[in-house]
Amino acid sequence: MGKFILGVIITLIVLILGGLGFATLGFFPTQANVAPPRWEHHLANTAVDASMERHAPHVTNPVPPTDQNLEEGMKLYTMNCALCHGGLDLKPASLANSFYPPAPNLPTHPPDDPEWHLFYTVRTGIRYTGMPAWDKTLGEPDIWKITSLLSHLEKLPPAAQEYYKTNFGVVPGGEKKEGMKDRDKD
Template sequence: MTGWVTRHWRALLLWTLGLFAGLTLLALMIAYSGIYNIAASAGHPAWMEWVLQLGKERSVKFNSRSVKPPKQDSADLVPLGAAHFQSTCATCHGAPGQPLNPVFGHMLPSPPDLQKHAHHWTREQLFWIARHGIQFTGMPAWSGAGRDDEVWAVVAFLEALPSMSETDYRRYAGGHSETQGYSAGAFVSQGRPRLDLTACSRCHDTAGAAPPSPYVPHIGGQNEAYLRRALHEYRDDSRQSGFMEPVADDLDDEQIDRLAAYYASLPPSPRQRPRPSSPQLREQGRQLAEQGDRARKVPACLSCHGANGRSDYPRLAGQSEQYIRRQLQVWRRGGRHKTPHGAMMSVVAKRLTDQQVEAAASFFAGRPPQADRVQEEASAP
């Protein structure tokens, strides 16, 4: 057999090329003729459904092999992932207590109920799907370039979703927001959003409560100019975030000004007790914050983020250790370098060692949020 193939390989090659060209021509003729019904209502033939499903599953498994899950506390990420899922994903996929919208149920292919199907995929595969999307299904790629950290929050939620009750889901997805009572007149003229999707307090702090997830910043009592700048950057797509960009895109200038003023006027929210750290690490963090590191060309953190810093820079005192560490890691990977302020901070972050990142996060997490305000009031004329 091998000898016959060796003697006739040229003929076999020509036959193979001819067959491929013929099938390609046939496919083009069918496509051009329009005889194949592409209506979603027509569905797929069983053989095509099998081929498409096989191709999707094999592609996800093959391309997700290089994904390396980071070390993280998934439980702390679930509320963040749930809030995003409710605002952008539940419309198509449904959620506990929220059946699949009938409009999206008639898509082809129909979006799966992830409470039933999420466990079919591994952690790496869930990340790859949420990060890159799937062609010809309506599943989009993640909108925040370079923000893989946000995608992992959604993955943490999806892993918890199959065993999540309706009560648990509403608690996670709703955060601190309050579902209001609506009169018949309000229903008629305004409708009613599910879980108050536009409420900032789903993810962020209130005057009396910290953010539901330590990976979310405390913005109560933050600099008004900084909050205004951040919202404009999210809206302009110059600061990347798959969580914040869709929200900011719906805001006009007046709404941004009102939100910035409101949160700036709030007292700092209660904070979680920082994780225990060694005295050596805290001292290294203090020196980095107050003196910087000349050898590595790192300026003192408090020169920009302290009482004497610019008003459009954020206060860091009292932010959670997880949030500060995560943001420094994003800067080091180049995920926040598209704005002038982000580009400067990206340079500084890349000069930090891993231990300095830990030290800075530990120092500011242990610093009372009122510290900067006290210094500002003392230095005021």
């Protein structure tokens, strides 16, 4: 039995040292301009979700999704988030594919995470992804407005939807406003 335990310990030490050697000798790719392998994408998403579950407070959004708050959320999103996550006019983000992993296009693929999860993500950022922590730049009410917008993109109330259509030429479902030119072809 002692030899078996010694064998397990030696195997673990060899695996750990092998992994460290792999990383420290430069075999682990660090380029941001290549697509992550499927296993890495899955592992990273699993780790982020598990970390959110453990660390993010499960709080209720104190900012109600009123028309005014959603409109302010649209302005804040456009000023702070669109460069990486895509514009509310549904144009792709200019920097999205420069990140590793690529930043998701939120207006075309709205997140389905709970609001507390979105808030924590925006407030604290996500390490090793390029997603910054916004808590030093935006106040909590503004972060909650962005959170509220993201969680209501597919079900905006009529006045907020009209504001969206008037200012961005589309509705969140991607339908272009009548008479608007196709901005994606410019």
